[in-house]
Structure formats: structure tokens, C-alpha cells
Amino acid sequence: MINRSTPVALAAALLMAGCSLIPTYERPAAPVADQYAHGNASTSANAKAAAQIPWEAYFQDPRLQQLIRLSLENNRDLRVAALNIERAQAQYRITRADQFPSVDLGANASRAPNTTGSGDKYLNSFSVGLAVTSWELDFFGRIDSLKQAALAQYLATEEARRAAQTSLVASVANSWYTLLADEELLKISRDTLKTREESVKLAKLRFDTGVASELDYRQAVSLTEAARATLAQQQRQRSLDENALVLLLGQALPPDVSASISGQRLNDVADMPTIPSGLPSDLLTQRPDIRQAEQLLISANASIGAARAAFFPRIALTGQFGTASSELSGLFKSGSWGFSLAPSALLPIFDAGRNSAGLAVAKVERDVALAQYEKAIQTAFREVSDALDGQDLLNDQIKAQRAQLEAEQARLKLSDLRYSNGVASYLDLLDAQRSLFTLEQTTVQARLTQLLNQVQLYKALGGGWTESAVAAASGTASTSDNP
Template sequence: MRPNQKTVAAVCLAALLPIFAGGCTLAPKYVQPKPPLPSDWTSGTGAKAEAGTTMRDWRNVIADEPTKRLVELALANNRDLRVAALNIVAAQAQYQIQRADLLPKIDATAGANMNRTPAKLSSSGKAVTSRTYSVGLGFSSFELDLFGRIQSLKDEALETFLATEASRRSVELSLVAEVATAYMTLAADREQLALAQEILETEQASYEIVRQRHEFGVANDLELAQAQTTVDTARVQRAKYEAQVTQDENALAVLVGMPLGPELLPAKSLAEITPPTPVPAGLPSEVLTRRPDVLAAEHQLKAANADIGAARARYFPSIGITSSVGFASSQVNDLFNSPAGAWSFVPQLTLPIFHTGAIRAGVKYSEAQRDIMVAQYEMTVQTAFKEVSDALALTASLEEQVKAQGSLVAASGKSYELSTLRYENGVDSYLTKLDSQRSYADSRQALIAARLSRLANTLTLYKALGGGWDSPEALAAEKAAEEKRTADQ
């Protein structure tokens, strides 16, 4: 009996060695795709790419203190970001579940088995009642990962977890840009509302002058009606921006995740908001590889690559082990006596022979999924490149638009001033004054919109570049995640 126990122990030890040695996988070697992209941006800016140039953290990009407070509140309270964080927790738990399959699950068991044999079936001619009690420790149906199937599934779960984490960073990056842009939009619409109120007061004063001239017979009915249209148009614009400001406040409250008081929204115009820090010149296109959605797409590709290894492993034999050690007795009192010791060791080998092509089809499916992820990764990189190039192209254009619009405001203001004098002196008709007056109002409104677009484009560019992740906290988190991944493998 004793030699048999040693033999069983040796067999168990030999079978468990692959667990601690770390099984290899049949997954293909991962090679990062190289999308066909130029090394520099197609923006026409002329900035030469420099490999050492990096992105700033968003806290250094957003220089306005009220905007920073809003962003911090949004990062703490936004529901979309909270859902993304909970998705990470779920993906991490799924990875831990998959990793646990590499080790046997040991359970403690206790049971009783009672049987009664009737007299007609008993060899003694009397009814017999038998009882068996048992306690023990053991594991059941544990698979030895000789060909890396479980290891591949664990790698797939790990990459899915990392993809979820990168997706959360993408949500966070978008949230930072959206909050800052929403606050700038609110300030711009408040400025538009103040301008609409100013125009309304000017038009009302102008209408009173025309009305008095009409009473004295100097102005005709047409001029009075035209003056009334300008007042009504100004009232419509004021009402429009009153509603727009309220909608902006509501949208910002949703992004931040809490009601916002006036103390958190102090800016009444764009001039009161410190503009974002300009994007550093000479950024190479390689910075896109750190963009969160690109990282997520690459982790999804790696997960699909690992799944091929799990599919290929089904071609090979699988070894399952059920084992237990404990005590068994027909009497509870004798259960823990030494003669009551019991053990079992049940290895099982399963070799696939005929599966009607299911395993081969499973491998083809996994390879097709990997190819799909390659295409999606390349499309993600190309889309990111396009977004950056578009934002860079707009940078110079919007700067020129703001300058030209400012010049147009000055010119239309001078035209309005002169046409008003000419009308009051009877040189020009009221229609000429009205045209110049409308042009002046439209140009001032367009200037506010152009300034907003210029500021928002800076944030759009940082978002498109995936910027804001070179802070010490972000680098430390990225390094820790990489070290954890290496340790788990």
C-alpha cells in the first residue's frame, strides 16, 4: 500500500509541474500593424516633426482656473465616466476569474450515504441498512494547461481589461475637452446675449427717433415700418440667446454631474476666460500611438490574437484530473481514525478525433476576428491622423478668420456711423442706414463665434492628439499597468 501512495504522489507532482512552470501558448507572435501614414502632418503648417516633443498634461493645457474647477468636478461626478470606471472593475474581475483557472480549485467536502436493501434482495434474507460517512479535501476536473489553452484565454481577458482601461481614459479625455468647450460656449452665448441686448436698446432708441421724425412729417411710413422691423428682429435675437444660455448651463450641469451655481460659472464673455495653452510645434505623428482609443484598439487586437491560441489548443489532447484525500467510515465515531484514511486520483485524457470540422472552423473564425481587429486598428489610427490634420489645418485658418473678422467689425462700425450721420442730415435713405446697421450687428456676432471656434479648436487638437497623458500620475499608472501585465504573464 505504501509504495502505491508514493507512486500516486509522484504522478500528482509530475502532473502539476506545468502549472508552476508556466505553459506555453499556440497563439501567433504578435506584430504591431503599421498603417500607411506619413511621418508628418498633412496640415501645411510647415512645422518639422521632432521625436523628443511630448504632450502636456491637461492641467497645464487649461490655464483658466474656473474651467479647471469644472473639469475636476466632472471627473469626480460625471455618470458616463463612472460607467467607464465600473466597466474596468467588471473587466478586471473577469480577468481574475480566467486567471484562476490556471490553478486547481480545492474544496472541502463532507457527506453521508445511506442505503437500505430489502430482505428479498439481501443475501442474508434480512433487510440491511448500510451507512457511509466521509470528509475530505480535493479538486475536480482540473485541466492541465499543457498546450496553453487556458493561458491564451487568460491573455485574452487581460488584453480586454487593458482595452477597457484605455477606453476609460478616452472617455476622460473627451470629458475634459467637452467641459472646457461647453464653458467657453456658455461664455460666448452670454456675450452674444449682452450684444443682443445692446443692439435692442440701440434699435429702440433709433426707432424713437424715427417715430418722432414721422410725427413731424420728416420720415414716411416706410421708414417707420423699417425701424419697427429692426426692433422686432433684435427682440427675437435676445430671446433666442436667453434660451441658449439656459440650455448651455443645463448641458454643462449634465457634464459636470451636479447643479452649478453662479460662483462656478463666473465668465460673462470669452475675454474673461484664459485661453488654452497652444499646442507645441514639431509633434511627430507617433504621438498617436498613445491616444487612448488607439491603445484600446491595439489591446483588442492582442486579445483576438490570443484567442487564436486557445482555438488552436483544441486540436491537442486535454488532461483533466479529479483528486481527493480524506477519511471514510461506516461509523461517525471511527471517521478520523487512521484506518479510515481514503484517497482517490482520477486522471482523464481526452483526444479529439472527429469533430466534423468544428475545431478547424473555430480556428478560422478566430483568425478572421484577428484580421477584423487589424483593419479596425488601422482605421482607428488613420481616423486619428485625419482628425489631427484637420485641426491643425483649422488652426491657421481660424487665426486668420479672427483677424479678418475683427477688421470687418471695425469697418462695418465706421460704415454704420457714417450712414447714420448721412441719414440724419438727409443725404441717404433709411434703408442704407438699416443695411449698414445690420451688417455691423452681424459682424460683431460673427466675431464672437470665430473667437469661440479658435479656442475650441485648440481643445479639439489636444483631444485628437490624445494629449494630456504625460503627467507624472499618468506615466506612473501606465508603468504600473505594464509591470502588472508582465508579472501576470
């Protein structure tokens, strides 16, 4: 039995429970400039931010869309990110359950010698009832702080999954355009090798007839073997790039997509839609990795509340309600029912500095999370700035290289004509061939860089994530404050 003052004390404790010692959280100021050096805050009144443009609308090539869908369904890294959410969700439920009492049904039977010297030789005891064991009344918010930390950890894993998808979508697009560039480079190398093999035959014929020197012939052979080596190198690189794409997809490249690559030129690939850069402050809400870092900061901040609460008393309640009797047949009879409540309080007095060290660790972890959050913002700012800086410069570079390519093509025709008429040396012709071959490859690489820059800008601005795609890939529910 309990005295009358106990319910009053318990009621007061319950009313005061939920007192939080968590420091007030305020979002830190972004440690970056207010504007991008070469940004375009908006392109039109109806312009959408990258985070609002689904990847299906940004990448309009049906083949690339097919590959991205396959990766969202089969990529193992994305699957692990989804499973991490389930784990964090379960961990949150475990922590939240500590706020409620655990009620157990217990039955007990004992038999011991009677040491009183009277009555039966042995004493029997039987009891059945419900028991609440050491239910901590969260007077100073320790458990609530741990719950808030676990919730923020759960939300951070949600953002990590979104960040994983944006990276995956961008990686698949990058691998696809790289594979197209490999195909075009292979075609250039094959055509060049075929032309040079014909040049070797012609040089050999001219050497055998005494029209040309052996030096001309050996130079033609050297240039041909160089083209053959370049072709072998590019074939190997194409295989490596295809293997990288297969890993992202989680399965082999579909045969119809693989067959469609042959003869593809990057100049035929349409540019992606223009997207506004917005302001650096927009990244705080548009980039999943920044939101993930902020949730981890919130979690670390909440852990300080739990560390502070460790300095105060822990109030726990143990209770029982059931029936007890010295005879098994006496259970559940009138008069055998009863209950007991036993509150307890534990106040730390001496712990050799354990609680102080725990609080210091929590504060340092909060400072670490803050630095990581600021670093995430700075990294995002740099990625966007790099992509924006490259837009106009890459356009100028490609225009200049295409003009140079036309000039080199004309130069090769003139060099061949002059050599055939004996006006120029064979060395001039070989130099024109080398220059054209190199410039053709450089032009393809420049176009690839331009396409990859557009992908990078889309990803850097938070594009590539949609709720429907994530749900389909993971099979889990959407984000909620109450998992």
C-alpha cells in the first residue's frame, strides 16, 4: 500500500515532466556570398528551380530515361540508403517507447521452509498480476531529448536517400554521355586508321617506284600504328565506361539501348533545358545533402539536452497490480487483490566527472556537426559556381574549336592536293593529318565536357529527386515527423 502523499507527488512529477534542457536551435548563417559571380537568378517569370524539375523533364532522351529508371529500381547503393531509413525508423520507435511504461504480465510461485516454528513446515506463496518496472518519469526531458535526437537522425537518413538519388541520376547521365563520346571517338579513330592504312599503301607504292623516299614511307607507317594504338586504347576505355554504367544500373545494358549507340554523335544530342541558378540561400532547402547535414546538427543539439539532464535526479516508478495467496486455489478470490506503487529518485553525487565529460562530448559533437553543415553549404556553393562559370566559357570554346576544325579539314585537303602535285612535302601532309585527328578528338571531349557541366549544374542545384521515384525504389513510406 502507499500513503496519501505519494499520488500527489506523482501527479506533480507528471505535470512537470517534459521539461526540456535542449539548447534553442537557430539555423546558422550560410558561410557563403549572397550572390553567385556568374549566376542567373531567374530566366523568366515561369522559370522553375532545378529541385522542382523532375529528371524525366530535364533528361529528354528516352534511352537515358530508361537507364535512369533501371538504376532507381536496381542500384544497390540506393537500396542500402532505403534500408538505412528503415533502420533509423525502427531505432526512433525504440527510443520513443522509453517514454511509456512497459507493462508485463507476471506469475510467481515459491515454497520455502517455515522458520517461525508454528504452522506448516513449508510456506507457499502464489501471485499473478501486471507489473510496471522502473518506468522513468521524464522530469528533466532526458528521454525526450534522446527521442528528438533519434527523430533528427531518422530525417537525416531520409535526406541521405534523396541525396543518393540525385547523385545516382547524375552519375547515370554522366556515364551515358561518356559512352556516347566513346562511340564517336571510336568512329573517328576507325576512320582515321582506315585512311592512314590507305596512305601507307600509297606511300609503299611510291617508295617502290622511286617516287618517294623511305623516310616518307616510314613516317606513314608510324602515323598509322599510332592511330591503331589510339583505337585500342579507346576500345578499352569504352569497355571500362560501359562496365561503370552497368554497375550503376544494377544490370546489363539493355540490348536495344546498346544497339542504338552505334553512329551516335554528341553534336546530335540536344542541350538540356536552361535552369535558373537562384540564390545561394536557396540551396539550404533545395540540396538534400545540406538538409541531411542540418538534421545531423539538430540531432547533436538535442543530445546536449540529454547530457544536461544527466546532472539531475532520475525519477522512476515501479508498480504492481494483481492477486496473491498462500494457496493456489485462493488466487482470484475476493480479498486477494491488491496493488503497490514504489517511486524512486536517484541523484548523482559523485561520478568522477562522467556526466561533465558526457556534456563536453555532446557539445563538441554539436560543434563538429555545425562545421560539417557549414562545409556542406560551402561545397554546394562551389559546385554551383563551377558549373555556372563553365557555361559561357564552354560555349565559346566549342565554337572556336568547331571553326578550327573546319579550317583543319580544309588544310588537309589542300595539303593532300599540294603533295599530289609535288608542291609540298609528305611531312606537311602528315602534320595536317595529325592535327586534324587530334582536333577531332578534342572537339568531342569539349562537347562532352559541356554536357557533363549541364548535368553537374542540375545536380548541384538539387535536381534529380522526386518523391514518387524514391518511393518506388525503396518501397517505404514518405518522410514523416512521426515514423
